[in-house]
Every structure is written in C-alpha cells, then in structure tokens.
Amino acid sequence: MNRMKATNDFVILFANINGSGSASANNLFAKAVFRLGIPVSAKNIFPSNIQGLPTWFEVRVSEKGYLGRREGYDFVVATNGQTVVKDYQELEKGGYFFYDSSRRLPETLKRDDITEIGIPLTNICNENYTDPRLRQIFKNIVYVGALAYLFDMDFSVFEDSIKSQFAKKAKLIEPNIKALKLGYDHAQEHYNDICQLNIHRRNLTGDKIMMEGNTATGLGAVFAGVTVAGWYPITPSTSVIEAFESYCRKYRVDAETGKNKFAIVQAEDELAAIGIVIGAAWNGARSFTATSGPGVSLMGEFLGLAYFAEIPVFLVDIQRSGPSTGMPTRTQQSDVLAAAYASHGDTKHVLLFPANPKECFDMTVIGLDLAERLQTPVLMMSDLDLGMNTHMSDPIQWDESQVYDRGKVLDYDGLEKKKERWGRYLDVDGDGIPYRTIPGTHPTKGAFFTRGSSHDEYAVYTEDGKIYARGMQRLLTKWDTAKTIVPQASISENNNDIGVVYYGTSSFVAKEADDMLTDLGHQFDEMRIKAFPFGSEVEEFIKAHSTLFVVEQNRDAQMKSLLVNELQVVPDKLIEVLNIDGMPITAQFIVDEILEHINGKTSEEVK
Amino acid sequence: MSYIISDFRHPNAKVNDLGLSKRDYEGALSTLCAGCGHDSISAAIVQSFFEMNIEPHKVVKTSGIGCSSKTPTYFLGRAHGFNSVHGRMPSVSTGANMANKDLQYIGISGDGDTASIGMGQFAHVVRRNLNMIYLVMNNGCYGLTKGQDSATADVGSAGKKGVANQFAAIDLCQLALQLGAGYVARSFSGDKKQLVPLIKGAIEHQGFAFIDVISPCVTFNNTPSSTKGYEYVRDHLDATGTIDFVPERQELKIIHPEGTSKEVKLHDGSKLILKKNSHDYDLSSKREAMNTIETVREEHKILTGLIYLHEDPKDTHAKINSVDKPLNSLSQAEVCPGSAVLDDLNAGFR
Structure with missing residues (x-):
C-alpha cells in the first residue's frame, strides 16, 4: 500500500463530540502549526447544538499559503463513535486513520488503502488521571501530543503554547504538558516511522496573526469609537458583541471611577436593537449592531427609516445559510440582495465586503466613518466562515493620524x-x-x-x-x-479576455484557483469587490472583459443580480459560479465550474 | 379652525425663570381634529415644561406612529423630535438616552402604538427603567385608520361603528406596575388641573415615568356607547386624590386641613401634594396600587391621579454603570485605545 507522503501540505480532520472540550485542543494544534511558521487555516464545522452532536474541525496546512477550504481529508482524528463509519470511509486513499483504540473499531470498517493508527486514549487517561472530568479533557490533549510525534513537529512549540495559554493558571501547565507527553511517547513507541505526513518548521508567516473575523470586528468597533451597541443574540454574530464588550472592559473603563465609557443594551429583539442604534446615532453617539440574516429581515422597516430620514447606521451582518432559520451554523453569502435593498419603497444601502480579519477591523472603522459621512445605513457583510473561524491575517494596525470622520454636523x-x-x-x-x-x-x-x-x-x-x-x-x-x-475593488489585470469576480470569503480560494487554472493553461484577470455601490473601477472591469465568472456562495447569484441591476450589464456575460452547500467554497469547485463552462469538461478529465 | 399660527406676543406675557414665555414652549399648529383630546395634552405638556423652567432645547421628543405620535410637532418646537416607526418609540428613546443622559426625554405614544404593535418594546423599556416620560394618549381606537378598536377598548364599548368590542382590555397602568415602573399615573385630557402636576412629577422623577392619559377621539370614539368618550369618562373618574406639584425651592402654598393631605417627595426635594380621599393608600405599595385599580374598576369607574411612586435610583445608565459624561460627548482620545496597545494585542494573536 502507498502511504500518503507530504510535508506541510495536507488536511487533517478532527471528528469530535460537541461540548467535549475538543475545540481548545484542536486550536492548540492549529496554533502550533502557525507558530512553526507555516500558513494554516482551521474551520470549525459545528452543529446547532450545545452538547452531544457531532462536530468537526478541519485543519489545512499549506506551505503554499492556500487558506481556503480543500475537499477531502488526508488524516482523520476520529474520537466520535457516532460518525466513525463516515469519517473512516471518507478518508482519502493512502491517508491515515487515527482512533481511540481503547475500543476496537467496528468489524465492518475494512480498508486496505489506508493506515490505521490506534492509540488507547481512554485507557491512557484512565491510568493517569482519577478525576473523570480531567480524563475526558486530557484525552484531547493526549491526541494532540500523539500528532506532534506522528507529524514530526517540534515539541517545544506545544510546550510554549501551553505555558502562554495558562500563564495565569500556572498549576494547569504541568498536567497539560504531561498529557501531551503521554500521547507523544505512546505514538513514538508504537508508531515509529509510520506516518509520512510531516509538519516542519518554515518561516512563512512573518508578522501575521491568527484571529477570528468577529473578534476583529468587535475590536474595530472599539477603535472606531462606538459607544452604544444595541443587539440581540443570534448565531453567528453573537461573538462580535462579546468581543466588543470584552475589549471595552479592557480599554474603556474609566480608571478613576470604574465606570464604563460604553453602553451595551441587549434588546428584546432585533427591531429594538436597530432602533437603539438609530436613536443613539441620531443623538450623536457612534453606535452599531451585529446580527445575521433573520435579524436583517426584522430590521428592514427601521433600515428604510434610517435611509429616508438620513440617520447613520452601522450594521454587521454575519451571514449564515438561509432562507428562514436555514442552516444556522453553516456559512453562506445569501443576504446580499436582502441587505442591498432592505425595506419597502425605493431604498438602497451601502455594503462592505471584508475578506479577512484585518479587513473586518478596517472596514468597521471605515464603515462607521461612511455611515456618518453619508448619513445612511452601512452594512458590513461578513459571514460565519470569516466571523467564527480563526484566520491567518495581517496584523491589526492603527494610524495615529487618522481622525474619525463625523460627517456634516453643525455645532x-x-x-x-x-x-x-x-x-x-x-x-x-x-x-x-x-x-x-x-x-x-x-x-x-x-x-x-x-x-x-x-x-x-x-x-x-x-x-x-x-x-x-x-x-x-x-x-x-x-x-x-x-x-x-467606498473602498475600491482590488483588481489584478493582465489584458486577459476573461475575468473572475470574487467578494468576501469566496476570495479565500482565489489564489489557489488561479494557480490551478494557470497550471492548466488558463490566464484570467481578477477582481475582488469590496463595496456596494460599485465604483467606476468595477464598471470598467466588467466592460473590459467578454466573459466574467462571478464566484458566490448562494443559490441565486445575488452579486451577479446586483451587477446586472446597477451597471446595466448584459446578463449573459456574467457566468455564475455558485456554491450553496453551506461549507466554505473550495478552489477545486471553482476550477471545475470554470472549466466546465469553457470546454465542457471537469479538471479531472482535462488532466 | 385657523391654519395660520399668530406671531403676536402679548407684551406683558408671563415669563418663567429662564426669561422664556409660554410661546417658546409651543410647537407647530395642530392638524388633529378640532376638539381632539390630544391637543389638550399637548397644551398641558407646554404648560408643565414652561412652569418647570426646562430649557426647551434640552428636551428630546420621541414618538411612534398614529394620531398621538403626531403631537410632538405641536409642542416644544425648539426641541429635537423623532417620529419613528409604529410601536418602536421605546427603542429609539433608549438609544437616544444612551447617547446623552443629560437631556430630558419625553416619548408620546398611543394605545395602538403601545398596547398592540409596540407591546414588546413598551414592556422592555419599562424593565430597563429608562429615564424618560412615557405618555400614552389613550382613546381606545385607531383614529388615523378610521376608528378600529384598539387593545385598550373595554369589553362592550362601542365607537362610531356601533359594534361592541369583545376582547379583553389591556390596562397599561397595571402592566407598567407589574413590569417595574417607578412612577405610574393616569389622567384625563379634559382635566388639565390634574394632568399638569402629574407631568411635572414625571419630569422630576428619575427613571421611568408612565402616564396613561385617556383622551377621547371626537371623531370615532366619542359615542354614548363608548367608555372612552368625554361624557362617559367625566362621569366615571375616580381620582386617588387631588394633586399639586410643589417645586423644591418653593414654599408650600396649598394648605389643606391637618390630616387631609399627604406629601410625596421626589428625589430633588420637590413634592407632590395629594389631598386625601377615600382611596388613601400607600402610594409606594405596588400591591395596594394594583388593588385600588381593580377595586375602582369593579365599581365601573376609572382610577386617575398618581397611582404609584417608588424611586428606583438605578435607571438604565446606573444599571450598566456608564460614565457621568454623556457618551456622545466623549472625544476620540477618550474612546480610542490607539496604536499604543497594538503590539500587545497582535502578540496575543500569534
């Protein structure tokens, strides 16, 4: 059997049970990859549930810097009996199946094209810990330790991570490191030289950071001078306000009086949340709210009022799969039209499309300026993938010379x-x-x-x-x-006849898709839209190309509709590339769709 | 009805301590029906703010949608006003108040605006104890859409269409009491003598002050069969006691015989003087207030006057521990952490 061989270029799937403490262990692993200087992306594929249902965590290690999702798993860490069959069967040929061998795998699971790695996680923990809670939690740390050995990773990175993570709870450092070592040693003893997937130190991450988009957005609101937030809890936007609050507690509490230089009102519903934002902005405070699609629907009437009465509003929409309740823990870009034309009557609103955490921060600052400059609602269209997953990003920056633009206000x-x-x-x-x-x-x-x-x-x-x-x-x-x-689209042009149009998180895979297409002999120009209304550069780019692939994560080609509607483009020249399954779009998907259009063949067939 | 407002000012018109005349507290000419109870309430608001020496531009007027919600145009023309969307005045008021705690907030709503479409927002603004006056102009019907029953219409009451309402009436005072309002009063648009001191008390009250003012709709709900017409209301009023408002620095001028009146002190030392009657109960007791409303209702009467007063010192701002300075006055330097914190911040994400 051919064991898969790769260094710094593969995908690991962690199959866990929601609420079992696996998230922090998986993040520890992803962060270790990042700290070894290798670009990494981590995606949490979680259920709408608090405890008990299956949850997955995908980690893509990519020396080439491809940060989008890739289909297929090369290495599976299976700790969830509910999904073990599926996880086993979906593993790529030549891949590795890591499982808790305290129990035998079901007899039905037989593949001779993969390598099984059984580590008795439960037994190891039972032997070493007496507290049932610790036994459960450390199972996760033990498998991380085992992975460190199997992938030939520098163990000191994990030790350092644990030390910095528990800097304030020093007594947790030793037991965690012990758990890591238990896994490491067991793997070394029993699986020496088995795994051909390696994660070796590189120097490719520079001054980058790993951050969730929602954290960056909440932080942006603090830097942008938001003092009033009205909100109503809804996944996946809740962590925007949580981040805003936690940074406010850090930076906005008056040292002398202990009083808050901010007001956060958890409202009775989204209607009240946006009403609070409008009332505060009307009365001269910078204010914002964060919500998701259902909230945007509810806020429609108020958005029309703000548009017509000309009141600044900054609204963050962390999009999830609709319609209705849809798939509340899956991503999508399906609120574009609802947001652009929210409310009855003739209304249209300014939209911003961030594509990484730094842009979430920057566009929050820009968005609040725009809302006050234009005296109108501005909606920042993030999504679950960007908001709730940790992404590698340029660091947060703040130029001391930048002054808030409070717009035209007569004092x-x-x-x-x-x-x-x-x-x-x-x-x-x-x-x-x-x-x-x-x-x-x-x-x-x-x-x-x-x-x-x-x-x-x-x-x-x-x-x-x-x-x-x-x-x-x-x-x-x-x-x-x-x-x-509004922010201009970023364009990379080389006089090609065909263009590809991205926006928001669809652009995570732009570079990878472009490289794949180039390898297949295709050269396309590229544009990433950052705002609506479209600037003249968008119009010119569309005009200059005979065919444009518009890449989106929704069913109805909502950005294409906006382009057709607002720029009087002939619809035929905009080709839809639409991913609607709620999972982040992959480069392979885009390449397949484009090739199918160009020559009626998929990339597999072309190869 | 004249549609031109006169610029004439009487040279000897009385001015208040700020040197302002009552004209300075008026607004645009009303476009409501002649005889509408709402106009009397607007006049009571003008008088109250004038006599209380409140600078008009330090007041914020908010409202929802409906006949009642039009009235903020007709009083305090020097104050900013916000006619928002139907039933959502409380959230806009909350946001405005969060932005600047130093202004006086008066929200005007109607029975449709509060007891139906805005019920949720009403309930929650009471819970938050927002420092504002919330005044409902309650006529038991939807005037602006031509007289449909509202949720405060009594069972059996019939307006112009002559069809008796079948659905239970919502008593907004009881609701406000239950939800924790600190100041609860009911009045009648035809009784300015009672209404003005109640508004003054509400201005002085720190926290949420609720006034339900029965205000007959002369066009659609002033029939003999209506329980919210002038005639019925006049005949069925039952006050908690004759009321006077005495500002903090003013000597007590109203002398009631010993034992026949009681004082209710407000936070700044102002007092509401209540001439006692048969409903002499402890105004700070929620249970007795509830009880009295029910008892009077069983007698087919309407309890008016100050119904409940309990000063909760913690309004929304106190509950969320905001700084004393209005949030809308904080400078960029006061709210922006700046580049100094970035090294640490970014390091935390590596």
Missing part, C-alpha cells in the same frame, strides 16, 4: 455663523449630503423633527409630490457620492 458655532436658513435636508454642497444637528446643541437654532414620512428640505411634513420626488432624487445624488468614497 453651536456652526449654527451661529450660518447666515442663510438652515435646512436639515437641504443639499448646499451639491453632493447630496445635507447638514445635520444633534439634540441639545443650540437654544433657538437647529431643532427639527425627524420623520419617516415625506418631508421638504427643512424637515417639514409635506405631501407635495414634487417636493417628495426632489428629495428622493437627491438621495440618488448622495448615492453617486457614495460610489466615490
């Missing part, structure tokens, strides 16, 4: 100096953006009545159709202004 002096009559909805600069005032600013000037009903330039109620229409047209002028200040 006391501004109102005093104003010679002509001030109109809340009067476009004096020609960019469609009027000046606003904050309650309490001036005793006699600048008060107005905010409403979602039609109003004239002076915020006075009107049912005069011409005045209403004038206001609606001005909002389009503002929309045009937005096109010039």
Whole structure:
C-alpha cells in the first residue's frame, strides 16, 4: 500500500463530540502549526447544538499559503463513535486513520488503502488521571501530543503554547504538558516511522496573526469609537458583541471611577436593537449592531427609516445559510440582495465586503466613518466562515493620524455663523449630503423633527409630490457620492479576455484557483469587490472583459443580480459560479465550474 | 379652525425663570381634529415644561406612529423630535438616552402604538427603567385608520361603528406596575388641573415615568356607547386624590386641613401634594396600587391621579454603570485605545 507522503501540505480532520472540550485542543494544534511558521487555516464545522452532536474541525496546512477550504481529508482524528463509519470511509486513499483504540473499531470498517493508527486514549487517561472530568479533557490533549510525534513537529512549540495559554493558571501547565507527553511517547513507541505526513518548521508567516473575523470586528468597533451597541443574540454574530464588550472592559473603563465609557443594551429583539442604534446615532453617539440574516429581515422597516430620514447606521451582518432559520451554523453569502435593498419603497444601502480579519477591523472603522459621512445605513457583510473561524491575517494596525470622520454636523458655532436658513435636508454642497444637528446643541437654532414620512428640505411634513420626488432624487445624488468614497475593488489585470469576480470569503480560494487554472493553461484577470455601490473601477472591469465568472456562495447569484441591476450589464456575460452547500467554497469547485463552462469538461478529465 | 399660527406676543406675557414665555414652549399648529383630546395634552405638556423652567432645547421628543405620535410637532418646537416607526418609540428613546443622559426625554405614544404593535418594546423599556416620560394618549381606537378598536377598548364599548368590542382590555397602568415602573399615573385630557402636576412629577422623577392619559377621539370614539368618550369618562373618574406639584425651592402654598393631605417627595426635594380621599393608600405599595385599580374598576369607574411612586435610583445608565459624561460627548482620545496597545494585542494573536 502507498502511504500518503507530504510535508506541510495536507488536511487533517478532527471528528469530535460537541461540548467535549475538543475545540481548545484542536486550536492548540492549529496554533502550533502557525507558530512553526507555516500558513494554516482551521474551520470549525459545528452543529446547532450545545452538547452531544457531532462536530468537526478541519485543519489545512499549506506551505503554499492556500487558506481556503480543500475537499477531502488526508488524516482523520476520529474520537466520535457516532460518525466513525463516515469519517473512516471518507478518508482519502493512502491517508491515515487515527482512533481511540481503547475500543476496537467496528468489524465492518475494512480498508486496505489506508493506515490505521490506534492509540488507547481512554485507557491512557484512565491510568493517569482519577478525576473523570480531567480524563475526558486530557484525552484531547493526549491526541494532540500523539500528532506532534506522528507529524514530526517540534515539541517545544506545544510546550510554549501551553505555558502562554495558562500563564495565569500556572498549576494547569504541568498536567497539560504531561498529557501531551503521554500521547507523544505512546505514538513514538508504537508508531515509529509510520506516518509520512510531516509538519516542519518554515518561516512563512512573518508578522501575521491568527484571529477570528468577529473578534476583529468587535475590536474595530472599539477603535472606531462606538459607544452604544444595541443587539440581540443570534448565531453567528453573537461573538462580535462579546468581543466588543470584552475589549471595552479592557480599554474603556474609566480608571478613576470604574465606570464604563460604553453602553451595551441587549434588546428584546432585533427591531429594538436597530432602533437603539438609530436613536443613539441620531443623538450623536457612534453606535452599531451585529446580527445575521433573520435579524436583517426584522430590521428592514427601521433600515428604510434610517435611509429616508438620513440617520447613520452601522450594521454587521454575519451571514449564515438561509432562507428562514436555514442552516444556522453553516456559512453562506445569501443576504446580499436582502441587505442591498432592505425595506419597502425605493431604498438602497451601502455594503462592505471584508475578506479577512484585518479587513473586518478596517472596514468597521471605515464603515462607521461612511455611515456618518453619508448619513445612511452601512452594512458590513461578513459571514460565519470569516466571523467564527480563526484566520491567518495581517496584523491589526492603527494610524495615529487618522481622525474619525463625523460627517456634516453643525455645532453651536456652526449654527451661529450660518447666515442663510438652515435646512436639515437641504443639499448646499451639491453632493447630496445635507447638514445635520444633534439634540441639545443650540437654544433657538437647529431643532427639527425627524420623520419617516415625506418631508421638504427643512424637515417639514409635506405631501407635495414634487417636493417628495426632489428629495428622493437627491438621495440618488448622495448615492453617486457614495460610489466615490467606498473602498475600491482590488483588481489584478493582465489584458486577459476573461475575468473572475470574487467578494468576501469566496476570495479565500482565489489564489489557489488561479494557480490551478494557470497550471492548466488558463490566464484570467481578477477582481475582488469590496463595496456596494460599485465604483467606476468595477464598471470598467466588467466592460473590459467578454466573459466574467462571478464566484458566490448562494443559490441565486445575488452579486451577479446586483451587477446586472446597477451597471446595466448584459446578463449573459456574467457566468455564475455558485456554491450553496453551506461549507466554505473550495478552489477545486471553482476550477471545475470554470472549466466546465469553457470546454465542457471537469479538471479531472482535462488532466 | 385657523391654519395660520399668530406671531403676536402679548407684551406683558408671563415669563418663567429662564426669561422664556409660554410661546417658546409651543410647537407647530395642530392638524388633529378640532376638539381632539390630544391637543389638550399637548397644551398641558407646554404648560408643565414652561412652569418647570426646562430649557426647551434640552428636551428630546420621541414618538411612534398614529394620531398621538403626531403631537410632538405641536409642542416644544425648539426641541429635537423623532417620529419613528409604529410601536418602536421605546427603542429609539433608549438609544437616544444612551447617547446623552443629560437631556430630558419625553416619548408620546398611543394605545395602538403601545398596547398592540409596540407591546414588546413598551414592556422592555419599562424593565430597563429608562429615564424618560412615557405618555400614552389613550382613546381606545385607531383614529388615523378610521376608528378600529384598539387593545385598550373595554369589553362592550362601542365607537362610531356601533359594534361592541369583545376582547379583553389591556390596562397599561397595571402592566407598567407589574413590569417595574417607578412612577405610574393616569389622567384625563379634559382635566388639565390634574394632568399638569402629574407631568411635572414625571419630569422630576428619575427613571421611568408612565402616564396613561385617556383622551377621547371626537371623531370615532366619542359615542354614548363608548367608555372612552368625554361624557362617559367625566362621569366615571375616580381620582386617588387631588394633586399639586410643589417645586423644591418653593414654599408650600396649598394648605389643606391637618390630616387631609399627604406629601410625596421626589428625589430633588420637590413634592407632590395629594389631598386625601377615600382611596388613601400607600402610594409606594405596588400591591395596594394594583388593588385600588381593580377595586375602582369593579365599581365601573376609572382610577386617575398618581397611582404609584417608588424611586428606583438605578435607571438604565446606573444599571450598566456608564460614565457621568454623556457618551456622545466623549472625544476620540477618550474612546480610542490607539496604536499604543497594538503590539500587545497582535502578540496575543500569534
């Protein structure tokens, strides 16, 4: 039998039981790979459940720096009896099947094209620990120790990780290291030179960090000066607010009084959450909320109000698989249209599409600036994959010279100096953006009545159709202004006739797909969209290519629809590449779809 | 009805301690039906804020949707107002209050806006003890959509269409009590003498102050068969006691015979003076307040006046321990951790 051989380029699947403490052990392993200087991506494939159901953790080790998901498992760590059959059968040919040999594998499991590695995890723990809880938890650490041996990894990295992880709980360091060694030693004794997959130190990660998108988003909101958050718990967005709160506790508690320079209100529902954000922003505080698709649906009416009454809103949408409750713990990019045109009547909203944790941070800062500059809702479209998985990313940066853009706000002096009559909805600069005032600013000037009903330039109620229409047209002028200040698409062009369009997490696999296509003799230009409305660069890129593959993770080609709708593109030239199974898209999938379109063949056949 | 508001000011018009006249507390001309109870409430609000010497621009007016929610345009024209979406005034008020704790918040709602579509938000703003006045202009019907029953309409009450309501009525005062409101009052738009001191007490109250004001809809629900028409309400009022508001620095002017009145102190030393009547109960007892509402209802009457007062010193801001300075006034330097913390932060992710 041919045992799979590879160094720093393979995929490990951890099959665990939800709630068994495996997550921290698996993260310990992934982090060790990263600390050995090798690009790594880790994806938690978890159920909508707190305890008992199967959960998987995929770790892709890639010296080439491919951070997207790859189909297929080269090494399986099977600790879950419920899924052992499936995990066994789906292992790649030549792969390795690691299991707890305290119990024998079911008789039916027979393959002669894989290598079985049985380590008696339960027995080892029972022999070494008496506390039942520790026996369970350390089982996970023991298998990590065994992996360290099997993959020929530098053991000191694990020791250092444990030491830094438990720096504040020093008494946990020794037992954890002991558990690692138990696994390491057992594997060394019984499986010497069996595993041909290696993880060897490299120097490829530079100053990169490993971070969850939601953590970066919450941190971004702290740096961006958000003081009010209204929210309602919903997977996969909850950890955005949790991160915001934990960083606020770290950086925003007044040292003298112990009081908080922030207000976080857990609302009764998403309607109230967005209402709180709107009320706070209207009253001059930076505010935000985080939610997912169902929340966006509920917030629709309020988003229309904020659009029409011109109130800054920053909303983070961590997309999950819809429609309805859908697959709440699986990823998707299926809220694009619902977000772009949220609410009844003629409405459209600014969207941002981050593709890594650093962008989650940066776009949160940019998004809050844009919301105040444009006095309108801005929705940052992250997703479960980006938000809840740990990703390798450039480090977080903050330029001390950057000043919050609070937009056009008239303060006391501004109102005093104003010679002509001030109109809340009067476009004096020609960019469609009027000046606003904050309650309490001036005793006699600048008060107005905010409403979602039609109003004239002076915020006075009107049912005069011409005045209403004038206001609606001005909002389009503002929309045009937005096109010039939202983040521009990143484009890599080489005069190719065909282009590939990515956005958000679909771009994790862009480089890999491009390399694969290049190997097969295809050269394409590439564009990653970062915002809606589309800037002129997007329009030009679309115009310059005869065929464009639009890569998305939804069924209905929502970004394609937006492009067709907003840019008057001929629909035929935009070819849909759509992954809808709730798992992060793979490069192989994209390559197959593109090749199938080009020559009616899959890459396997082409090879 | 005139649609032009007069600019005339009487040269000797009374001014308050701020040197402002009542005109400075008025708003745009009302477009509600002539005789609408809501306009009387707007006038009571104008009088209360004027007499309490509140700077109008330091007030924030919020509302939902409906006839009641239009009224913030008709009072305190120098204050910012926010006519939000149906039933969602409480969340907008919460956000606004979180941004700036130093302003005075008055939210106007109706019985449809509060007892039906906004029931959830109402319940939770009470729970949060948001420092605001929440005033319901309660007419038992949906005026702006031409008179459908609302959830506060009594069983058997019939408006203009003549069909008696079959569904149980929601008593918003009882609900507010149950949910923890610290200040609960009911009044009648036709009784300004009672309403003004109640609004003043609410202005002074730290925390959530709820006032349910029965305000007849002259167009759709002022029939003899309605329990929210002028005639019925006038005939069935039963007050907890005649009430007066006495500001903190003012000497007590109303002299009631010994033992016939009682004082209710507010946090700043102001007092509400209640002339006792047969409903003399402990106003700080939630149970007695509930009991009295029910007892009076069994007599087919409507309990008005101050029903409950208990100062919970912890409003939302106190509960979440926010800084004394309004959050919307914090500078970038006060809220942004800056690049100094980045080395540590990034190191934690390696």
